[in-house]
Amino acid sequence: MREPTTEVSTAExxxxxxxxxxxxxxxxxxxxxxxxxxxxxVKMSVRNLDFWYGKSQAxxxxxxxxxxxxxxxxxxxxxxxxxxxxxxxxxxxxxYRDHKASGEIVLDGNNxxxxxxxxxxxxxxxGMIFQxxxxxxxxxxxxxxxxLKLFYKLNRSELRDRVEDALRRAALWDEVKDKLxxxxxxxSGGQQxxxxxxxxxxxxxxxxxxxxxxxxxxPIATGKxxxxxxxxxHQYTILIVTHNMxxxxxxxxxxxxxFQGYIVEFGETTKLFSNPDQKQTEDYITGRFG
Amino acid sequence: MSDxxxxxxxxxxxxxxxxxxxxxxxxRTDTAFRGFTIACSLxxxxxxxxxxxxxxxxxxxxxxxxxxxxxxxxxxxxxxGVYGALTPMIGTLTTTLIAMGIALPLALVIALLLxxxxxxxxxxxxxxxxxxxxxxxxxxxxxxxxxxxxPIMQAHVIPWLQSTPLGQIPWLLGGPPLGVGILTAGxxxxxxxxxxxxxxxxxxLRMVPTVTKEAGYGMGATTWExxxxxxxxxxxxxxxxxxxxxxxxxxxxxxxxxxxxGNSFTIPESIIAPGTTFASAIANQFPExxxxxxxxxxxxxxxxxxxxxxxxxxxQLWLGYVNKKVGIR
Ligand SMILES: Nc1ncnc2c1ncn2[C@@H]1O[C@H](COP(=O)(O)OP(=O)(O)O)[C@@H](O)[C@H]1O
Ligand SMILES: [Mg+2]
Numbered sequence: 001m002r003e004p005t006t007e008v009s010t011a012e013x014x015x016x017x018x019x020x021x022x023x024x025x026x027x028x029x030x031x032x033x034x035x036x037x038x039x040x041x042v043k044m045s046v047r048n049l050d051f052w053y054g055k056s057q058a059x060x061x062x063x064x065x066x067x068x069x070x071x072x073x074x075x076x077x078x079x080x081x082x083x084x085x086x087x088x089x090x091x092x093x094x095x096y097r098d099h100k101a102s103g104e105i106v107l108d109g110n111n112x113x114x115x116x117x118x119x120x121x122x123x124x125x126x127g128m129i130f131q132x133x134x135x136x137x138x139x140x141x142x143x144x145x146x147x148l149k150l151f152y153k154l155n156r157s158e159l160r161d162r163v164e165d166a167l168r169r170a171a172l173w174d175e176v177k178d179k180l181x182x183x184x185x186x187x188s189g190g191q192q193x194x195x196x197x198x199x200x201x202x203x204x205x206x207x208x209x210x211x212x213x214x215x216x217x218x219p220i221a222t223g224k225x226x227x228x229x230x231x232x233x234h235q236y237t238i239l240i241v242t243h244n245m246x247x248x249x250x251x252x253x254x255x256x257x258x259f260q261g262y263i264v265e266f267g268e269t270t271k272l273f274s275n276p277d278q279k280q281t282e283d284y285i286t287g288r289f290g
Numbered sequence: 291m292s293d294x295x296x297x298x299x300x301x302x303x304x305x306x307x308x309x310x311x312x313x314x315x316x317x318r319t320d321t322a323f324r325g326f327t328i329a330c331s332l333x334x335x336x337x338x339x340x341x342x343x344x345x346x347x348x349x350x351x352x353x354x355x356x357x358x359x360x361x362x363x364x365x366x367x368x369x370x371g372v373y374g375a376l377t378p379m380i381g382t383l384t385t386t387l388i389a390m391g392i393a394l395p396l397a398l399v400i401a402l403l404l405x406x407x408x409x410x411x412x413x414x415x416x417x418x419x420x421x422x423x424x425x426x427x428x429x430x431x432x433x434x435x436x437x438x439x440x441p442i443m444q445a446h447v448i449p450w451l452q453s454t455p456l457g458q459i460p461w462l463l464g465g466p467p468l469g470v471g472i473l474t475a476g477x478x479x480x481x482x483x484x485x486x487x488x489x490x491x492x493x494x495l496r497m498v499p500t501v502t503k504e505a506g507y508g509m510g511a512t513t514w515e516x517x518x519x520x521x522x523x524x525x526x527x528x529x530x531x532x533x534x535x536x537x538x539x540x541x542x543x544x545x546x547x548x549x550x551x552g553n554s555f556t557i558p559e560s561i562i563a564p565g566t567t568f569a570s571a572i573a574n575q576f577p578e579x580x581x582x583x584x585x586x587x588x589x590x591x592x593x594x595x596x597x598x599x600x601x602x603x604x605x606q607l608w609l610g611y612v613n614k615k616v617g618i619r
Contacts, residue, residue: 092508097409124510134505137524146519147509196505203509 041068043237049103073248076258090126127205133192135184143184147203170198190221210240348588366555373586381565386540388476401491424485432549444469464560470552483536494528534605544569568594
């Protein structure tokens with residue numbers, strides 16, 4: 001499946017040069033205490049991704065690498081294509097007739113956008129959390145069991161164990177262990193969102209996409225989800241779209257700044273927020289627009 | 291079209307709005323509106339009560355004569371003056387069952403096609419075609435049934451059914467293929483209820499939030515898995531509502547059934563035999579009925595009326611229960 005253009009594997013020592021769009025200067029991070037990009041495994045890499053809603057192009061030549069076991073924040077003003085970008089990564093955009101993507105999205109060496117790819121498998125491996133908590137119209141238990149039943153043959157007790165495990169890892173078990181047979185929609189907004197996270201991680205994805213997961217819930221619930229992200233990154237590769245720059249700074253190691261469908265800048269979060277290379281990035285993070 | 295169909299969904303929305311209005315700070319218009327609503331509900335309750343009283347009064351003679359045994363005796367003899375409701379009851383139940391058995395799966399499939407599977411333009415064409423079915427007056431169904439469907443059933447469908455293994459079961463398909471009968475009536479009814487069930491099911495499926503469906507697909511589920519486990523689950527209460535609307539219509543449908551069921555007051559020996567239903571029995575005999583016969587027909591009307599209301603009540607309670615259980619609103 002591998003195309004010759006995909007020179008972004010972990011074996012390349014100086015891969016940063018291809019990590020970002022060519023017009024952006026890459027920071028050569030070698031300061032003490034900071035990790036080198038080249039030490040990291042690339043879990044998913046996007047190459048020359050264009051996207052159209054019908055005739056209107058929403059993404060232009062997006063190229064970026066997402067590192068394994070790291071949190072990458074995606075920031076940018078509203079309408080710049082953040083959601084569009086991450087909706088390509090699990091091919092959920094394909095549900096709509098006139099949504100089209102071109103380019104490459106390489107997950108562990110395979111082009112996700114290629115033909116002959118098992119979309120269902122891609123979607124299991126690349127889980128997604130939506131802006132609005134979206135529990136299924138089922139009980140708490142069934143919400144988690146839903147995905148498990150899709151992919152595994154489990155008996156009752158195995159199923160129970162897996163559900164409990166997922167809820168524990170989503171830091172929700174203690175709050176819902178007595179409510180397993182109540183509707184998932186009866187939980188609070190923050191609990192619903194963690195239920196969705198539990199549901200997603202129950203099927204052992206490799207990448208977890210989160211599209212503004214905290215924008216519909218209160219600050220305390222947001223704090224819990226941020227703690228959870230911190231926990232989960234040991235196991236998963238996490239992408240989080242956020243409107244909130246403090247949140248990006250708190251939870252992520254890497255940040256990508258999107259603007260008008262382009263990835264303007266990508267780099268370590270500390271660097272990007274303290275000393276951005278691009279004027280547009282600086283304007284955005286200092287609140288001059290967006 | 292689909293007066294009944296839309297009033298179901300309309301009913302939900304109204305109920306939704308009413309609960310919202312209760313929370314909102316009340317104003318003079320609110321009070322006036324509430325007064326108006328209460329007056330309307332009271333009027334409807336009084337109307338129902340009035341109809342019940344009139345039916346009880348009309349059927350009094352028959353009730354006194356036959357008591358509860360009216361419900362399980364099948365004699366219907368004008369010369370001897372004995373009447374029982376069993377035959378129309380069997381006819382009503384079996385035609386309704388056949389109609390729902392055909393219409394319900396078909397309606398769900400069509401609704402699913404319309405909402406999820408076919409191109410929007412095709413969906414609009416199919417949708418309009420199905421809705422047209424609801425606009426056809428029931429007398430036309432009756433005439434079409436008698437002149438087109440009955441000969442086809444007689445010459446092709448029933449003989450074919452009888453040649454299949456199912457044809458060996460006497461109580462199912464035994465007897466001569468007359469064409470008119472329970473099965474033909476059920477089939478006509480299926481056509482008649484199809485647009486209503488389809489319309490409601492389609493609306494129900496459309497109400498499933500995009501994000502909920504996307505979440506299903508996002509888990510790696512197929513269209514069928516999302517539909518079956520998420521959309522149908524979400525719409526379950528609505529489908530039950532749609533079913534009851536179909537049941538109500540099939541139960542009370544008169545003219546179309548009266549044309550094709552054969553109007554026989556002997557207990558049908560199989561589903562291809564002629565029979566009668568509450569509504570078609572009344573329509574057939576009421577104009578010339580006098581005395582006890584008239585009272586017996588009134589009692590059939592009373593049963594029909596009460597059963598329909600009980601259906602409605604069960605439907606409402608059930609909907610409330612299910613929606614609460616799966617947590618929709
Ligand atoms: N379903 C859609 N159809 C057409 N255009 C869309 C659709 N969704 C988003 N867009 C457009 O694509 C651009 C990017 O949108 P989006 O990815 O949602 O931005 P963000 O998530 O960064 O706020 C916007 O200009 C938006 O208007
Ligand atoms: Mg967005």
